[in-house]
Amino acid sequence: MASVQLEAVHKTYGSTHVVRGISLEVASGEFIALLGPSGCGKTTTLRMIAGLEALDAGTIRIDGQEVDGASGRVPPERRKLGMVFQSYAVWPHKSVAQNIAYPLLLQRVAGSEIARRVKEALDWVRLGPFGDRMPSQLSGGQLQRVAIARALVGNPRVLLLDEPLSNLDAALREELRGEIAALRARLGTTMIFVTHDQHEALALADRVAVMNQGVIEQIDAPQRIYQSPQTAFVAGFVGGANRLEGRVAQGRFVCGGVEFTLPPGLTAADGPAILAVRPEALELGGVGPSLPLLARLFLGSATEYRLQLGDTVLRAVGPTLDVKPGASISLGLKAAHLYPG
Amino acid sequence: MKRASWALFAGLALFFLAPLALLLWQARDPGLRWTDVWLAPESVQALAGTLVTSLGAALFAFTVAVPLALLIARTTLPFRGVFQAIFTLPAALPPFILGMGWVSLANPRAGLLNLLLGPGTFDIYGRLGISFVLGSAGLPLVFLPTLAALSRIDSSLEEAARISGATPLRTLFAVPLPLALPAALSGTALCFLFAASAFGVPYLLGVTASPPTPTLTTRIYGEILMGQGGLPRAVVLSLELLVLAAGVLVASRALARRGQVRLSSGKGVSVRPMELGRWKWPLTAAATGTALVLVVLPLLAVALTSVQPVWGQLTGLSAKHWSAVLSNPRTIDATLRSLLLAASAATLVTLIGLGIALTRRRSLELLAGAPYAIPGTVLALALLIAYSRDVRFVAFERVTFVLALGNSLWMLLVAYTVKHLAFGARNAADGLAQVDSSLNEAARLSGAGPGRAFFDATLPQLRATLTAAFVVTFLTCVTELTLSVLLIPTGRDVLGTLLFELQSYADPGSAAVIACAFVLLVVLLQFVQSIFAPKEAR
Incomplete structure (x- = not known):
């Protein structure tokens, strides 16, 4: 568990200014949703926290330690984070268990310990008997569960979720939404969740940051976002x-x-x-x-x-x-x- | 990454751009007027030969390949898979082997068909024969892109035409045909280029024809064999071929681009093949006949020739050619040399191609693709001019290293690698484009550094495409002829030159044995490749 701080973060691609000075404090153990329409900069913000994009100005700190900013950049593999991708990104050439074991392998965890923790992670996402399956034998919902288990197995400081439910059909989305809430209650990991679905954001997060055109329009608890939207955009987008x-x-x-x-x-x-x-x-x-x-x-x-x-x-x-x-x-x-x- | 791009660029400059520039420089010989060379009667005849045979081959391939592709992609023709495999096979075979088959079948005196039907019924020599053999060898160049374009057309487009009142036949002409036409035409242009660059078949069927039918490639070869006197003329003639190739490539690109906008990406396309009704069996018979004549018959003829005791006489079967070839140290040497060269070239092509794709530099990719478009005869001539003597690289008034390629097998390795770099670069780039970048990012987040993430997450997804690049390059190089006849060190053979020499001068029976062995190798490797292909495509 760790806190995350963004200070006046900027990102430009060519001539488009995608992220325009975002500041955000995520407390340790908090669940934050970044909510906004496509192109609002929410995914870019998440990818900068992950270290997959370099920021142009500003500072990002994880647990007080600067990971990107004036004094250089920590590469993603050394940030000790977990991430769940919209496309699942489950490696098709590794079995379910091998996929989940990979972060532990890189942490040089002993073999018997890896087996135990992979089994534990499979139980978290209710995929107990599926360890030996290949990804091509799983459904979309099961693949996303594998991705969640893989992201959590190494005890990440922060779990990042990039629209994890948007490739699933409505019923599965509802089911997995409930499981994410349950996992979060059990593990207490700090989570940052990117979504364009207001229901997801309001249902899951402790606080919701509504983004539009590269800035955070309002950051508040879900009820306050819904009941007192501070800008016309927030009122229109939420509700x-x-x-x-x-x-x-x-x-x-x-x-x-x-x-x-x-x-x-x-x-x-x-x-x-x-x-x-x-x-x-x-x-x-x-x-x-x-x-x-x-x-x-x-x-x-x-x-x-x-x-x-x-x-x-x-x-x-x-x-x-x-x-x-x-x-x-x-x-x-x-x-x-x-x-x- | 930047340093790697520069190293790759330097390699291509050294072994491709510089030789080509030297070739152009050489053409500025003051004692030689270009127009004199081009307008000489033999040159005009050679150019006419190239144009006529290439045009003939392209037209023939188009006429046969487009209806076949329509039948296979859009109708319920029986055995579609088998037909597709048969008509794709010539892509994996050297055209020379098909030519050998047709010499065995339709040599006016001794061809098997003429022995059966009376002498002189068929004559494979001359422009018509060259067009026919190159057309069947180049068939996949039209067939495969047309088939691919046709299978990307959703059936609802055809059904909309039927609902609007069109008959099935009219629908075929109204919807799939015009949509696939750009792909077919661009393939036809490539088939023209393939025929114009061909050397083995025009040599086999043209030089000994009566009257002789020269083409630009065989003329250039003849001039080079004449030594110092012929070289400048060869250079000037090769410029003609170069201009022709460039023109055709531009045309092909333009045609292919016209087609791109209209077809869907291939995802979620549903094809409901059209019922053939009472035309089912007549059309199956027609497709079977085409497959037999264009592919099966010449290969059978090669097999038969390899077990005939005396060429041109149907007198029982004998294994004497097989035992002679298999115990001949010259054949064994040439085979080992070819296998080693082809495997090395294929490895280099795959690795360098992957490197080029990883830089994601469009300019580098285009440059790597260029040598494949240059006729082999021209490329070989350029390398010959640049590197037949040792090249000393001088830095700070001292020789830093000497490039001694002349008259060595290294020259062949360089030529094979440069020529086929397109296979590696194209396959690796296509493979990389299909790998979702989040696979690599997930490995980075799991704690893997950039190199480790590439090896653990990205590279395994490229296995199939890289294997394909290796196999295609290997098969093309193992019996490569055009580059080999010009660049082979004196006194040594590779399979291609041995095949060429045995067939042209001495011993068609032994040549047929080598050709049979090669066809078996193709089948074997295709089997191996199918094992490496992804087990479950998702």
Whole structure:
């Protein structure tokens, strides 16, 4: 177990500035998720911690020891980390047991000890009888379990996970998500988890860092990220809020030719603003403007309504109503967030 | 990595760029007008010979290979696997052996076919025969890329044509054919280049034809044999061949690129082969006939020739050629020499090719591929001019080392290696491109340094492609003829030159024994390679 510190880390590829001054403190034993859309720099950040990419400016420390920065770079093999890759990266020419034994072999652990610890690691990921199988005989979910066992067997200081679940189908993803949580509870290893799936990040992590265009927009506990997003981007990315650009005028939000009454407790000075409102926070048939219905999508537990507002499409979620596309529905604001426009 | 790239570049400069530059320099002989050489009647005839036979071979290969590829890739033709293996086989055989087979079959006086059907029915000598034999030898150059392109076409494209109202036949012409055409045409251009660079077959079927049918390669060979007087003319003629090769390569690249954009990557393509219905058996018969005539018949003829007591007479069977060849110290020496040279060249090609691919420098890869495109006769001539005398490297007014390649087997090793470097570099680069970099990164995170991670994680994934590079280079070099006849030290033989000499001048029966042994070696090595191929492709 170890802490990780990033200080003003920058990375550029050619003319694109992928990571723009990220600072992050991960406490020993903490589980942090880096969440963001593709291209936001989250994987690059993880690879810099792993030592697979060199940083252009800034400092990275693991357990207080500088591993990349002004005084040089420690190569990945000497950082004592474990990593799980999106593509599994299970070596196809080694058996499951040989794959898992490899880090121990390089640590010069004695043969009998290796056998014991490989068996233990196989049990952690519930692959007990599969040690002699070749990777080509395993399913995707089993391969990713091998990768997790291999990353954990050498007692890494930090476990890095690069979108480990995104190559799996929905049911397996759910299952493995639970196993990662259980393993984490049992081993207490510091973990840094990269994902573009908000549900994964919110469900697993102690703290979530939401990234966008190379910077961390907000880093907080999952509940706080969800309940009080600090930027319009975070509100939109986590929770799928509608983003409306308009202006605040005397307790009302004006946008696309209509006016919404702001919900109680939400106040702002008059002027241009961005309003973020989650689909479930729009009150169907509430007090507010009437908007034409474009489409109605039955989701099972609820129904989604697409409504035309100016030149944007508004998404609202609520109970199933007997309305047909073309009809109008009035909308009220139950809750919303305002950001400076 | 940077130092390694420079070392590789220096090696290629020394053994490829410098000889080529010297060749061009040599052509500036003031006493020799280029146009005089080019416009001499023999030269015009040789150029015409090269153009006609190469064009003929390319057209023949295209006409035969494209329908075959369509049948094998897109229909339910029976025995598709067997047909594919048979039509790929000429790629692993020296064209000279097919030529020997056809001499045994269709020599106007003594060919087996003519003995059966009356003298003079078939005559394999001359331009038509050369085109035919080079066309069958170059068939895989068109067949394989066309087949690959065709198997990357998803059947839903054809089904969309059927739903739109096209008949099966019309669908074939509307969808797979135009999509695979760029690959087929670029293969045809390569087949043209292959035929224009060929030396053994035009020599075998052209020089002794009546009237003689020269080509550029056999003319250059003749001029070199004439010694000092002929050398400048050989150089000037080789420029013609060089320009021809460059032109064809540019055309082939352009054609191949046109095809690239339209085909999917090969992942998740589903091919539902088309039912042939009542055409099934007529088409199977046609494919069988083609396979028999183009591949099986000449090889059988070679086998038969090796057990015929007197060439050209059907008088019982005899093992006398076999026992004579197998107990002849000259044959044994040549075989050992060839095996050693080919194994060394194949090892060097594989290792240097891997080195070049690892630098990931496009310029170096292109440079390594260039010698293969240069006709062997030209490459041999360039090396001959550069290194027939010792080269002293002088630094600080002292000789640092002497490169003494002239008249030694080292010259052949250099030539084989340089010529076939493309096999190693291409295979290694393709192999590396398929290895997910995270395999190597996972080893680094597990605690392995860069070298250890390469050996433990990356190299094992390259086993199949590197073995393939080794085997292909080995097979090509073990009976290599074009470079060998020009660069072999006097008084020594390798298998290629021995085969050439026995077939051309003395003893076709013994040549047939060597050819049979080689075909057996090809089959054996292909079996070995299939063992090394990845057991379960995922």
